[in-house]
Amino acid sequence: MRALSMRFRLSLGLGLGSTLGLLLAGSAAAAGPAPRIKLNQIGYLPQASKLALVPAAPGAGASFDVVSADNARVVLQGQLGRPTSWAPANDTVRVADFSALRTPGRYRLRVAGQPESDVFTVGAEAYRALDGAALKAFYFNRSGTALAARHAGPYARPAGHPDDWVLVHASAASSTRPAGTAIAAARGWYDAGDYNKYIASSAISTYTLLAAYEHFPQWFARLDTDIPESGDAVPDILDEAMWNLDWMLAMQDPEDGGVYHKLTNLRFDAMVLPHQAMREPRYVVAKSTAAALGFAATMATASRVLAGHEQRWPGLAARTLAAAERAWAWAQKHPALPFKNPPDVLTGEYGDARLDDEFAWAAAELYITTGEDSYYTALAPETVSATVPAWDDVRGLAWMSLAHHRERLGPSADRALIASRVDGLAARLAAEWRASGYRVAMKGADFVWGSNAVVLNQAMMLLQAYRLNGKRDYLDAAQSNLDFVLGRNPLGLSFVTGFGARTPQHPHHRPSLGDAVAAPVPGFVAGGPNPLQQDRAECLPYPGSLPALSYLDHACSYASNEVAINWNAPLVYVLGALSTLR
Ligand code: G3I
Ligand code: 9MR
Numbered sequence: 130m131r132a133l134s135m136r137f138r139l140s141l142g143l144g145l146g147s148t149l150g151l152l153l154a155g156s157a158a159a160a161g162p163a164p165r166i167k168l169n170q171i172g173y174l175p176q177a178s179k180l181a182l183v184p185a186a187p188g189a190g191a192s193f194d195v196v197s198a199d200n201a202r203v204v205l206q207g208q209l210g211r212p213t214s215w216a217p218a219n220d221t222v223r224v225a226d227f228s229a230l231r232t233p234g235r236y237r238l239r240v241a242g243q244p245e246s247d248v249f250t251v252g253a254e255a256y257r258a259l260d261g262a263a264l265k266a267f268y269f270n271r272s273g274t275a276l277a278a279r280h281a282g283p284y285a286r287p288a289g290h291p292d293d294w295v296l297v298h299a300s301a302a303s304s305t306r307p308a309g310t311a312i313a314a315a316r317g318w319y320d321a322g323d324y325n326k327y328i329a330s331s332a333i334s335t336y337t338l339l340a341a342y343e344h345f346p347q348w349f350a351r352l353d354t355d356i357p358e359s360g361d362a363v364p365d366i367l368d369e370a371m372w373n374l375d376w377m378l379a380m381q382d383p384e385d386g387g388v389y390h391k392l393t394n395l396r397f398d399a400m401v402l403p404h405q406a407m408r409e410p411r412y413v414v415a416k417s418t419a420a421a422l423g424f425a426a427t428m429a430t431a432s433r434v435l436a437g438h439e440q441r442w443p444g445l446a447a448r449t450l451a452a453a454e455r456a457w458a459w460a461q462k463h464p465a466l467p468f469k470n471p472p473d474v475l476t477g478e479y480g481d482a483r484l485d486d487e488f489a490w491a492a493a494e495l496y497i498t499t500g501e502d503s504y505y506t507a508l509a510p511e512t513v514s515a516t517v518p519a520w521d522d523v524r525g526l527a528w529m530s531l532a533h534h535r536e537r538l539g540p541s542a543d544r545a546l547i548a549s550r551v552d553g554l555a556a557r558l559a560a561e562w563r564a565s566g567y568r569v570a571m572k573g574a575d576f577v578w579g580s581n582a583v584v585l586n587q588a589m590m591l592l593q594a595y596r597l598n599g600k601r602d603y604l605d606a607a608q609s610n611l612d613f614v615l616g617r618n619p620l621g622l623s624f625v626t627g628f629g630a631r632t633p634q635h636p637h638h639r640p641s642l643g644d645a646v647a648a649p650v651p652g653f654v655a656g657g658p659n660p661l662q663q664d665r666a667e668c669l670p671y672p673g674s675l676p677a678l679s680y681l682d683h684a685c686s687y688a689s690n691e692v693a694i695n696w697n698a699p700l701v702y703v704l705g706a707l708s709t710l711r
Contacts, residue, residue: 163621163631165243166225170616170629171259172250174707175231178605179251180568182222182617183240185212190241193225198235198248205230209240215566217573217677218619222566247616247630253708257352259628260704262652264338265354266697267369269640269650270319272326272376272403280355283646289403290324291315292376292411295392300415300471305384314392314413317376320477321693322638324406325393328380329479329520330695331373332423336526337589337698338370339427339434341705344533344596348705363441366701367434371442374431377424378452380413386455387416388424390468393476400684402643417468419479421460422487423523428453429494430530450498457491464488479520486524489513493527496542497534505541515554518586519579520695525554525586529593548597555594555603558587562606567677569613570606573660576676578688581624581657584610585699592706604710611703614654619677625700626692627651635684637691642684653692654700655682664688 168181183193195205209223225238230251238246269276269284273292278285293313302308317326318334342349342364349366353359358368380389392413398406432450435442470478481487489508496504508527518525531538531547538544558570565571570587577583588610595603609617616623616630623629626636626649633655634648641649660679662671668685672678680689 163619164247166238166240166246167222167617167619167621168238168246168249169612170247170249170623170631172252172255173608174255175233175251175253176711177228177707178608179226179228179230180609180612180617181225181227181238181246182567183209183225183238183243185221185223186242189243191223192240193227194239195227195230195236196239196245198237200237204232204234204236213566215619215677217571217576217675218567219675220566220619224568256704256708259625259652260348260701260708261352261354262628263625263654263697263700263704264352264366264369264652265356266650266652266692267318267334267338267372267694268354268356269652270694271372272317272319272324273315277357280357284640284644284650286402286640286644287404289405289407290319290411292317292326292392295411295413298412298414298471298474300474301389301413303382303384306382312379312413314376314379317373317392318694319403322636322687322691323477324398324403324639325391325476326376327391327393327477327479328377328388328420328423329390329481330693331377332420332427333518333520333523333526334694334698335370335373335377336427336430337695337702338366339430340526340529340533341698341702342366342370343430343434344702345705345709348709352705361441363438367438370431374427374449377427378449380420381424381452381456382416386421386452386459387463388420388456388459389413390415390417390420391476391479393474395473396475398639400639400642402640405643406639412474414471414474415468416459416463416466418460418463418466418484419468419481419487421456421463422484422491425453425456425460425491426487426494426523426526428456429491429498433498453491453495453498457495460488460491481521483521486513486516486522486527490523490527493531497530497538500539502539502541505539510543510546510550513550515550515590517554517558517583517590518699519583525590528554529590532593532597551590551594551597552600555591555600555606558591559600559602559606562609563602567613567618568609569617570610571613571677573676576658576660576679578659578661578663579656579693579696580659581614581654582693582696582699584613584657585654585696585703588703589699589706592703592710595710604707607703608707611707614657614700620658620680622680622682624655624657626653626655633682633690635682635690637684637687652697654696655680656687656689656691656693656696659689662688
């Protein structure tokens with residue numbers, strides 16, 4: 130964390146109780162106007178594709194210079210591409226391609242008639258600090274533990290939500306656990322800007338961290354995040370995943386193997402620190418098919434990864450596999466139990482009526498871990514398409530795992546099908562990327578609540594195809610999508626708190642609002658532009674209504690400026706992957 134470029138400014142007289150003052154302060158203190166030249170504000174790996182966007186203003190120059198950060202010398206010159214429009218922002222830009230610049234250093238881009246770009250770096254370790262911070266965000270969102278100053282710096286805080294005494298909600302009652310029974314389901318990460326814990330988002334997040342380690346063990350073995358477990362026998366990313374796996378295991382009913390959909394208050398907490406938000410009782414709410422299957426997939430994955438760490442966690446690989454198999458068996462008996470909030474529960478629903486993707490994902494992970502053909506049959510791979518993963522569409526995770534393990538799958542596995550599904554998705558995304566004026570695989574319809582996670586999950590899937598067949602376009606498109614999140618977007622904002630020249634200052638994140646530090650907790654991806662603006666009744670007007678401009682750097686904006694574990698996880702993955710792949 131020492132290398133981070135974030136400012137730990139103390140708040141100017143804003144006490145803990147003055148959340149309202151912060152909310153009313155608006156986005157004035159925020160990032161300032163978008164820069165004219167837009168690029169990745171963190172930097173590039175030496176061998177990577179390097180693109181910037183320059184306004185297609187009449188009379189502006191048609192060439193660009195890359196200069197050293199101190200402006201002392203020109204290191205590269207090039208011609209701008211032809212003006213191309215991009216509908217989601219109704220903007221026309223020209224691409225500056227400076228991929229030929231490979232010498233490590235700090236630079237700016239210069240175009241006649243435009244202000245110079247932000248400084249960016251080129252270097253083999255360009256993403257190490259950011260990847261560490263993206264992973265450390267999970268630590269900052271840990272439930273049930275105090276964050277010590279030694280690890281959390283100015284973001285230290287007392288423990289909140291121990292969840293050692295949680296009530297079984299009427300919707301979750303069973304004969305062995307009638308309504309009102311107290312159980313313990315401690316640890317886990319807070320989902321997002323709120324303090325509840327949900328299996329749907331936990332499953333994809335925990336899986337993505339485990340997959341990041343499974344696919345790039347050397348990179349993640351060296352990623353030290355300065356958490357309490359740092360220095361033990363396993364990489365920090367596994368200790369972090371374990372914090373949530375512990376909680377997830379407690380969400381399984383030992384009686385029947387079913388999994389509660391969420392652990393939550395009846396209503397959202399106030400915008401205060403965790404320890405100030407503990408007056409409300411907490412409940413485990415209804416079991417659901419989606420929860421059982423997401424749990425099964427995550428536990429089956431965990432079992433594979435933990436098998437290599439028996440000394441650190443004796444017996445856990447076997448325990449997680451048994452838990453996965455029980456949850457799978459429960460889902461076979463309850464194949465169509467969707468989740469809907471009971472009338473008295475007003476927190477995040479994560480309802481998902483379509484369950485074929487959850488079945489496919491759980492079957493795939495169980496097949497890979499056990500080698501049992503019955504799971505491959507249940508997967509019915511020829512019926513499963515490949516899509517960009519999201520909390521409510523997890524089929525892409527099945528293909529991602531199958532592709533990684535393809536060489537050791539049994540004879541029944543159709544390797545050609547695995548390759549064609551992964552390549553088919555990447556080819557579609559890469560075509561979108563190449564045709565897009567902003568050189569990003571995002572179409573207007575992709576800008577949904579949490580759009581930055583769509584950008585990052587697209588990148589993650591492009592990287593799966595690159596790992597399979599080495600088509601350079603897939604690597605370059607993935608890099609481009611990362612660039613979009615790190616500043617090469619119409620708002621000119623690096624969407625990760627604390628990282629970049631202009632970053633979100635007012636995320637909808639209770640710890641960031643409730644603490645005494647002006648800067649938000651670092652390392653979190655803000656949700657991103659979302660034209661549905663579901664929070665508009667409670668917010669100031671957004672600066673624009675176009676898909677890629679529907680973003681408000683204001684704490685009111687949970688629909689565009691919240692943070693969430695399942696938006697951070699693909700950032701952790703993509704940074705590690707790009708830093709490793711050649
Ligand atoms: O499924 C429909 C689709 O049929 C329709 O065409 C489309 C357009 O309206 O909407 C789709 O539903 C969307 C749904 O996500 C599934 O993708 C909803 O509009 C959209 O409002 C919903 O957003 C979710 C949001 O909670 C509200 O439920 C986000 O994906 C989800 O990330 C977010 O998660 C919240 C938790 O509930 C609480 N904790 C914070 C977390 C992050 O904000
Ligand atoms: O803080 C809540 C956030 O975590 C959720 O994503 C969001 C949508 O469910 O709701 C937020 O809570 C708001 C509530 O929905 C409406 N009134 C204001 C609440 C806090 O801003």
